[in-house]
Amino acid sequence: MNRSRRVALQSTGAFATLVSLGLITQSQAQAAVSAAGFEAKNLADALKAIGGTPATSDQVTVVAPDIAENGAVVPVGAVSKLPNTTDIMIVVEKNPSPLAAAFTIPAGTNADVQTRIKMGQSSNVIAVVKADGKLYSATKETKVTLGGCGG
Structure with a gap:
């Protein structure tokens, strides 16, 4: 196991322990993105909630299939090569x-x-990265053959 992964696992485990012991509340434990981001019903509102419109960057990569056979379980990811990356959001x-x-x-x-996420239909998957207080993004289109959000 590399050192970076070990440190991340230790931090996550310690944080989960603090929540389970009641030393901090779940609301204090939430990521930098407010609940408003997850409650947004369109792309513009979601981007506004996470801090605005990001600039496109070749240092951010979306990892997603070209075609997802089942929209209920689509494996996605994001990689940032930007220094001082603090947050990654999948939109x-x-x-x-x-x-x-x-x-x-x-x-x-x-x-x-x-x-893994649900996708209701073919759509762009956007990775939004916060690094040095600025937002950057990359986009990849993923086609869904069987919808997962009620489709």
Whole structure:
């Protein structure tokens, strides 16, 4: 296990322990993205909630399939090569709730996240990265053959 991953796992474990012991509340434990970001119903509102419109960067990469056979379980991820990356958000342009995931990146760790999300239809998957207080993004189109958000 590399050092960056070990530090991230230790930080996450310690944080979870503090929440479970009641030393901090769940609301204090939430990522930098407010609940308003996850409650947004369109792309513009989701981007506004996470800090505004990001600039496109070749240092940010979206990891997503070209074609997802089942929209209920689509593996996606994002990689940032930008220094001082603090947050990574996954946004799906045409989803009923566009902000699908948000990650806080501990200092000194690799900015590389992977998760599974639901996609209701073919759409652009956008990775939004916060580095040095600025927002950057990359986009990749993913086609869905069987919708996962009620489709």
